[in-house]
Amino acid sequence: MTEYLKDALRKAASFCAYQERTQQEVRKRLDKWDIYGDDAEEIIAELITQGYLSEERFATAFAGGKFRIKGWGKRRITQELSQRGITGYNLNKALADIKPDDYRAKLTDLLEKKRRQIRDDNPLVVKQKLARYALSKGYEPALIWEVLGAEEE
Template sequence: MDRLILQKAAAYCAYQERTQDEVKKRLQKWNVWGEEADEIIAELIVQKYISEERFAKTYAGGKFRMKNWGKLKIKQELNRRGLSEYSIHEGMNEIGDEAYRSGLHELLLKKKALLEVKEPDAFKRKQKLARFALGKGYESEMVWKMIEELLK
């Protein structure tokens, strides 16, 4: 195993949380393939540079807080990145139920204020609000309940 490549990969992982797939792709860019790549990834896991669970927690918490993503979109993205069900579950636990509800509430309030200026038709406003929240990855039932509360 090439120590220099291992150091380079460790620095790559230390900069920000990475999945095994991301590291494997980066190693391929550095012309490291097959068993050697697997050995390096295994060593990075042993040295705690790579942790799927830690990645999932950081990713889920960050996307929820910074981009106001809903759980459906976050789960889909974590699945797409090839994380285990356990890691995804642990990542989703980073998002508290109360914070999740209030996050959706804030999101809908802001969008509602914007739409009241642009869209005179109440029915269309409601549809656009729902489409916006669903696009962010929030659950349909929760979105419609919250919209009903807001428009009372």
């Protein structure tokens, strides 16, 4: 490995140490530094070997954070991870870490908060607005209607 590549590896390692990254993000950063092809792949392989880069760890951290902090549903998390090049095992593992009870509780909390913001007395309009909001957050339609139905009782 040339001195230039060793320097790029150090920079890439600090880039990955700052926060979890995907291989796609590291590849883009290496492109900015004019490192392409086999050299880029060699650096990425070394980052994985040294433990700086793990797509499973990234996916788990990303899904957990977006779920807990932003209240995103599994559909939205799946879409975002797919755009970042995360699929298959890593994606499924990240979603599996979200407990079903926590997931339903988060949806219920989101709908209750949103309900307090809606200034409409027509229950059908309110329900429609709540459902649309939950869909935009990435929750599954069946679960949304199940939770909205349970609210009425």
